[in-house]
């Protein structure tokens with residue numbers, strides 16, 4: 504049944520009053536909409552949507568229309584906040600870690616091809632390839648540290664199993680991972696500026712266009728991945744030690 508205008512206006516008010524991080528945690532399709540409107544839901548997830556729209560100078564009407572369209576199709580994804588910790592860890596590894604491992608080599612391949620074909624003629628190509636290399640060199644060891652050290656430690660806490668570790672309190676590796684998340688996001692800021700927010704120039708060849716489209720996809724997934732860890736996983740893990 505179509506909503507009345509009063510219902511729609513109430514729904515918009517509810518959206519504007521809800522924290523950005525909470526909206527994404529309840530429906531992960533919203534992460535993509537926020538990325539399109541430059542709303543930071545990773546490290547700026549603690550403020551209401553109304554404040555975020557002002558802070559990031561977003562188009563309120565277009566953003567609310569996109570969110571309302573999602574609401575009305577009735578296919579909300581399951582809120583990851585409700586998942587038990589072992590399932591959440593599996594989800595992160597099987598979805599986001601797998602994505603990084605599949606896509607990172609392609610980004611390297613595209614950017615190296617671009618250097619060979621266009622590196623001498625266009626100033627942005629070599630620095631872009633350098634930042635993509637730096638991003639991959641940071642992210643791959645980051646995934647390994649999570650999978651081999653932090654995630655097993657969180658699982659041990661969840662299962663109340665005594666574990667030998669060298670890092671002391673679980674807050675220490677969590678802080679280290681958050682630090683690395685910020686580093687990765689800062690690299691992406693530079694990539695976004697260099698590529699004019701992943702917009703290929705008119706003269707761009709196919710590899711160039713595919714590279715920019717892949718970078719945009721990679722950024723959206725990385726922001727979602729970091730949001731899940733920073734705002735859902737880590738608080739749950741820390742709560743186990745409280």
Ligand SMILES: [Fe+2]
Pocket residue numbers: 595599600646649728732
């Ligand atoms: Fe991760």
Ligand SMILES: [Fe+2]
Pocket residue numbers: 645649680684729732
């Ligand atoms: Fe991470």
